[in-house]
Amino acid sequence: MKKIGVILSGCGVYDGAEIHESVLTLLEIQKAGAKAVCMAPNTPQMHVINHLTGKEMDESRNVLVESARIARGDIQDIAGIWASDLDALILPGGFGAAKNLCDFAVKGHQASVHPEVARLVREMSDARKPVGLICIAPAVGALVLGDKGVHLTIGNDADTAANINKLGALHVDCAVGDVVEDPNLKIISTPAYMLGQNIAEVAEGIGKLVRTLISWA
Amino acid sequence: MKKIGVILSGCGVYDGAEIHESVLTLLEIQKAGAKAVCMAPNTPQMHVINHLTGKEMDESRNVLVESARIARGDIQDIAGIWASDLDALILPGGFGAAKNLCDFAVKGHQASVHPEVARLVREMSDARKPVGLICIAPAVGALVLGDKGVHLTIGNDADTAANINKLGALHVDCAVGDVVEDPNLKIISTPAYMLGQNIAEVAEGIGKLVRTLISWA
Numbered sequence: 001m002k003k004i005g006v007i008l009s010g011c012g013v014y015d016g017a018e019i020h021e022s023v024l025t026l027l028e029i030q031k032a033g034a035k036a037v038c039m040a041p042n043t044p045q046m047h048v049i050n051h052l053t054g055k056e057m058d059e060s061r062n063v064l065v066e067s068a069r070i071a072r073g074d075i076q077d078i079a080g081i082w083a084s085d086l087d088a089l090i091l092p093g094g095f096g097a098a099k100n101l102c103d104f105a106v107k108g109h110q111a112s113v114h115p116e117v118a119r120l121v122r123e124m125s126d127a128r129k130p131v132g133l134i135c136i137a138p139a140v141g142a143l144v145l146g147d148k149g150v151h152l153t154i155g156n157d158a159d160t161a162a163n164i165n166k167l168g169a170l171h172v173d174c175a176v177g178d179v180v181e182d183p184n185l186k187i188i189s190t191p192a193y194m195l196g197q198n199i200a201e202v203a204e205g206i207g208k209l210v211r212t213l214i215s216w217a
Numbered sequence: 218m219k220k221i222g223v224i225l226s227g228c229g230v231y232d233g234a235e236i237h238e239s240v241l242t243l244l245e246i247q248k249a250g251a252k253a254v255c256m257a258p259n260t261p262q263m264h265v266i267n268h269l270t271g272k273e274m275d276e277s278r279n280v281l282v283e284s285a286r287i288a289r290g291d292i293q294d295i296a297g298i299w300a301s302d303l304d305a306l307i308l309p310g311g312f313g314a315a316k317n318l319c320d321f322a323v324k325g326h327q328a329s330v331h332p333e334v335a336r337l338v339r340e341m342s343d344a345r346k347p348v349g350l351i352c353i354a355p356a357v358g359a360l361v362l363g364d365k366g367v368h369l370t371i372g373n374d375a376d377t378a379a380n381i382n383k384l385g386a387l388h389v390d391c392a393v394g395d396v397v398e399d400p401n402l403k404i405i406s407t408p409a410y411m412l413g414q415n416i417a418e419v420a421e422g423i424g425k426l427v428r429t430l431i432s433w434a
Contacts, residue, residue: 011228011229011236011286012228012286013286013290014290016286018289019228019236019240019286019287019289020240020289023236023237023240023241023416024240024244026237026416027237027241027417027420030415030417031417050282050285051282051283051285051288051289051290052281052282052285052290052292054290059276064269065267065268065269066268068267068268069228069229069230069233069236070236071268072230072235072236072237072268072410073231073268073269073271075269193289199240199243199244199247200244200247200248203244
């Protein structure tokens with residue numbers, strides 16, 4: 001059974017992993033007959049957002065602990081996982097990907113990536129194992145693999161695309177139900193809620209991404 | 218477009234709404250061409266569980282605020298919603314249904330239901346509008362509608378079934394991919410993670426529940 005790593009970044013679109021994207025990823029992995037291996041960095045969230053009001057809360061939460069909510073407790077610290085443990089890797093989106101896995105949300109193309117996340121993505125690429133990037137997670141891909149000229153998409157937002165291109169990556173516009181493939185580097189991406197107006201649209205692109213990724217693995 | 222109410226109970230299986238069940242419910246509603254109306258009681262959670270360790274945390278969280286994570290902010294206080302606003306209603310599971318929507322997890326058949334949740338479920342039933350109950354949420358259904366002799370399922374757990382039967386409801390054993398229908402009272406239930414071993418199994422039963430519910434609405 002193929003093992004597909006899933007890097008979560010908290011639990012909630014505004015300060016963590018986008019919940020719908022994460023759950024749809026887990027669903028498609030299971031439907032494809034593969035096994036999800038959930039992981040997250042053991043580090044504090046950048047901040048905590050009240051998802052009802054959109055305002056910052058005076059609280060501190062841990063990315064691994066909150067990600068465990070999506071994984072129903074079946075999750076590991078990314079620091080203990082290596083490319084040799086996996087057949088492929090997926091990063092769902094949500095602001096957590098741009099706030100907790102890296103600080104792209106604040107620093108754009110000058111962002112840095114959490115060291116364990118950078119290590120694992122680089123290892124996967126060096127081992128020629130496929131990596132799937134959803135929503136804003138291609139920012140992480142561009143930060144780590146921009147030097148390889150990776151092709152990827154975050155939909156069609158011009159500012160974000162410009163920041164990605166500054167890293168050496170090549171942004172390609174893409175519709176919500178579709179994917180952008182870089183078969184040479186085995187990187188696949190889909191815009192999800194960067195463009196999606198509802199969960200069914202997002203499910204279509206994520207389904208395509210997971211099935212293609214697993215066929216490459 | 219039919220409006221399907223979804224009562225969330227927090228965000229995470231051990232102290233709130235089960236995330237996979239909630240997201241799959243939203244997905245199936247959208248795929249059926251209906252509109253989800255997310256809501257939750259504006260009340261503190263019974264407690265906060267660290268989903269990595271299973272231990273209680275020294276924190277307080279609000280059910281409506283945490284539920285907003287699953288709803289991407291598009292959620293209302295249940296106190297402002299009436300049966301006349303909806304065509305049908307669904308309660309996903311997770312311990313939150315038995316800890317925050319009622320206290321069945323602690324008091325069994327002697328539990329009481331959050332007053333706004335009890336009001337809305339009763340109103341829906343009196344208006345002959347369908348109600349769907351997932352996982353442990355049939356406990357809420359039995360507490361509110363036991364006097365009507367409602368038929369429902371939580372899978373096959375004997376102790377839980379006995380507590381449900383003590384309320385005047387009739388528990389019916391059911392497989393994870395299936396549903397129990399009470400067409401007379403327009404109540405439909407599915408075991409989901411009370412029995413499910415993986416997300417694809419749970420998705421099957423929830424898909425069946427949502428499609429049947431919407432056909433009744």
